Amino acid sequence: MTAKLIDGTLIAAQVRQETGDAVARLKAEHGLAPGLATVLVGENPASKAYVGSKQKACQELGMVSIGCKLPDTASQEEVEKVVRDLNADPQVHGILVQLPLPRHLNEERILSAVSLEKDVDGFHPVNIGRLSMKGREPLFVPCTPAGCIELLVRSGVKIAGAEAVVLGRSNIVGLPVSMLLLHRDATVTICHSRSADLPAICRRADILIAAVGRADMVKADWVKPGAAVIDVGINQAWVAHPADREYVCATSGKTFAGHRAEESDKGSRREVGQYCAACDKAWLKGQNAPECCEQCGPHCGHVKLFRRYKLVGDVDFDQVQEVAGYLTPVPGGVGPMTIAMLMHNTYRGALHTIK
Ligand code: GUN
Numbered sequence: 001m002t003a004k005l006i007d008g009t010l011i012a013a014q015v016r017q018e019t020g021d022a023v024a025r026l027k028a029e030h031g032l033a034p035g036l037a038t039v040l041v042g043e044n045p046a047s048k049a050y051v052g053s054k055q056k057a058c059q060e061l062g063m064v065s066i067g068c069k070l071p072d073t074a075s076q077e078e079v080e081k082v083v084r085d086l087n088a089d090p091q092v093h094g095i096l097v098q099l100p101l102p103r104h105l106n107e108e109r110i111l112s113a114v115s116l117e118k119d120v121d122g123f124h125p126v127n128i129g130r131l132s133m134k135g136r137e138p139l140f141v142p143c144t145p146a147g148c149i150e151l152l153v154r155s156g157v158k159i160a161g162a163e164a165v166v167l168g169r170s171n172i173v174g175l176p177v178s179m180l181l182l183h184r185d186a187t188v189t190i191c192h193s194r195s196a197d198l199p200a201i202c203r204r205a206d207i208l209i210a211a212v213g214r215a216d217m218v219k220a221d222w223v224k225p226g227a228a229v230i231d232v233g234i235n236q237a238w239v240a241h242p243a244d245r246e247y248v249c250a251t252s253g254k255t256f257a258g259h260r261a262e263e264s265d266k267g268s269r270r271e272v273g274q275y276c277a278a279c280d281k282a283w284l285k286g287q288n289a290p291e292c293c294e295q296c297g298p299h300c301g302h303v304k305l306f307r308r309y310k311l312v313g314d315v316d317f318d319q320v321q322e323v324a325g326y327l328t329p330v331p332g333g334v335g336p337m338t339i340a341m342l343m344h345n346t347y348r349g350a351l352h353t354i355k
Helices: 008-030 045-060 076-088 107-113 125-131 143-154 174-183 198-202 291-296 334-352
Strands: 035-041 064-070 094-097 163-167 187-191 207-210 228-231 235-239 245-248 255-260 269-276 281-284 302-312
Touching: 008 045, 008 143, 008 334, 035 045, 035 076, 035 334, 045 064, 045 334, 064 076, 076 094, 076 107, 094 334, 107 125, 125 174, 143 174, 143 228, 143 334, 163 174, 163 198, 174 187, 174 207, 187 198, 255 269, 255 281, 269 291, 281 291
Parallel strands: 035 064, 035 094, 163 187, 163 207, 207 228
Antiparallel strands: 235 302, 245 255, 255 302, 269 281, 269 302
């Protein structure tokens, strides 16, 4: 048996199209363009890329995008002030504080400062609280969990009465997606690193949501034949490149593989270390250069070393596609849905202001 692929790129495009059409009507009928403010603190490259994609999506859908960037030295008060100013800005209908925040900041206090009516990420404690209670309606539901549900619903997977197992209990995905499944009358089990016999628990699932951040963890024998498997993981796995050579880090003694910049093109590669031809020494990124290389200096021809990587999910795709009934790929599964649902939430934020 081969699983039916759930095409997140296609379903996200449908959601975006529907949202774009609704935005156009809102503009035509009420002269109102939904506005999303993103708050990015620090220089985390993944966070920068995510925020960039969110801003681009806003523009594509005719929404206003307001980007607030703060240095990673920003104080708690500075970040909260930015949030309060955005709360008061009538052009802004949604505020997204990109996570993770630098460690010195109190995430809970910053997320609590976001106006409930603009909490398009659904992370405000009151929205999460309402999501976690029976018969209470949050104003917004977190985007990645909402995207998982949308993928299931639009693929025709029956949730009511299903045994659903969620691997992971994070505030961003595991916990809220469990609540959403429960609201839709699934029988939900939440597993985590201390759960005994994960494969046996997962094998019970008609719907399995993997959100743990461990590459290829879910194997074929973890999956009930015919189950719907949603892979939320985005992990980096190294891929061998023909030009890779083995190096020994002169500082730490660890061996590592890598190749020089000119030996591969720029896509999907990461700097892993440096090599000094004059001293014939290599060292890992994050380690100090050996003393001799420090003295000879960069003019001696230090070069950066790179390795190729690819993105893989928490599910071993090749194995699990032989067993599952439905499966999301990585990339191209849950990822595009997060932004699509954010756009939908921002539109709803604008709609609230005229109702
Ligand atoms: N970091 C990872 N996922 C998310 C998300 O959905 N929203 C925000 N704000 N930060 C994130």
